[in-house]
Amino acid sequence: SYELTQPPSVSVSAGQTASITCSGDKLGDKYACWYQQKPGQSPVLVMYQDSKRPSGIPERFSGSNSGNTATLTISGTQAMDEADYYCQAWDSSTVVFGGGTKLTVL
Amino acid sequence: QVQLVESGGGVVQPGRSLRLSCAASGFTFSSYAMVWVRQAPGKGLEWVSLISYDGGNKHYADSVKGRFTISRDNSKNTLFLQMNSLRVEDTAAYYCARSTPNFDSWGQGTLVAVSS
Numbered sequence: 001s002y003e004l005t006q007p008p009s010v011s012v013s014a015g016q017t018a019s020i021t022c023s024g025d026k027l028g029d030k031y032a033c034w035y036q037q038k039p040g041q042s043p044v045l046v047m048y049q050d051s052k053r054p055s056g057i058p059e060r061f062s063g064s065n066s067g068n069t070a071t072l073t074i075s076g077t078q079a080m081d082e083a084d085y086y087c088q089a090w091d092s093s094t095v096v097f098g099g100g101t102k103l104t105v106l
Numbered sequence: 107q108v109q110l111v112e113s114g115g116g117v118v119q120p121g122r123s124l125r126l127s128c129a130a131s132g133f134t135f136s137s138y139a140m141v142w143v144r145q146a147p148g149k150g151l152e153w154v155s156l157i158s159y160d161g162g163n164k165h166y167a168d169s170v171k172g173r174f175t176i177s178r179d180n181s182k183n184t185l186f187l188q189m190n191s192l193r194v195e196d197t198a199a200y201y202c203a204r205s206t207p208n209f210d211s212w213g214q215g216t217l218v219a220v221s222s
Contacts, residue, residue, distance in 0.1 A: 001168070033208045033209075035151070035209070037151075042201060042212040042213065042214055042215060043143075043151065043201070043203075043209070043212055044212070045208055045209060045210045048208040048210075049208075054210060084150075086150060086151050088151075088208075088209070090207065093156070093163075093165045094153070094156075094165055094167070095141065095143075095153035095156065096153070097143075097150060097151045097152065097153060098150075099150050100150040100151070
């Protein structure tokens with residue numbers, strides 16, 4: 001079965017750039033999307049089709065996907081961005097989530 | 107605005123059944139595929155099942171195949187998940203979400219605890 005791999009944790013200083021990766025076999029041939037989940041809340045879509053931001057998502061969020069790796073980048077990271085982030089892709093008619101990355105803003 | 111409200115969770119013994127519901131409003135429910143996603147306590151997101159806009163196509167994660175059944179009633183704007191032969195490892199918060207095919211709207215989740 002298809003798998004997506006994320007680092008368990010990423011730390012970034014406030015105001016700096018955070019990059020969260022998601023790896024999977026030929027992931028670049030698929031669309032990747034990203035969800036943000038804060039404690040006690042439901043997930044929120046923050047990036048879709050690799051690099052498109054849903055309405056209401058700040059411009060500091062960007063995405064890319066090439067080869068075997070999709071990346072979610074947060075520029076000028078703010079304290080409010082501290083959350084768990086999950087990548088997701090489709091493998092045929094099934095849905096695959098990455099294991100999640102806890103982003104800590106120092 | 108899009109609203110998804112799950113219900114039906116609770117505490118149940120292993121081997122028993124439970125039926126979850128997800129009431130949708132604020133959009134044309136019959137035009138969208140829907141999914142169930144679960145999250146065990148302290149763990150990540152796990153896709154459970156998908157149903158097409160008209161209910162004609164259904165897909166399941168291997169972990170629930172043969173035990174769970176997804177369905178929908180487009181006349182009542184409601185999504186269902188029938189969970190049979192529940193196991194301790196099915197303990198989780200269960201979310202319904204709209205598929206566009208990204209999951210752009212999520213409910214607040216309903217908790218299912220399987221315990222003897």
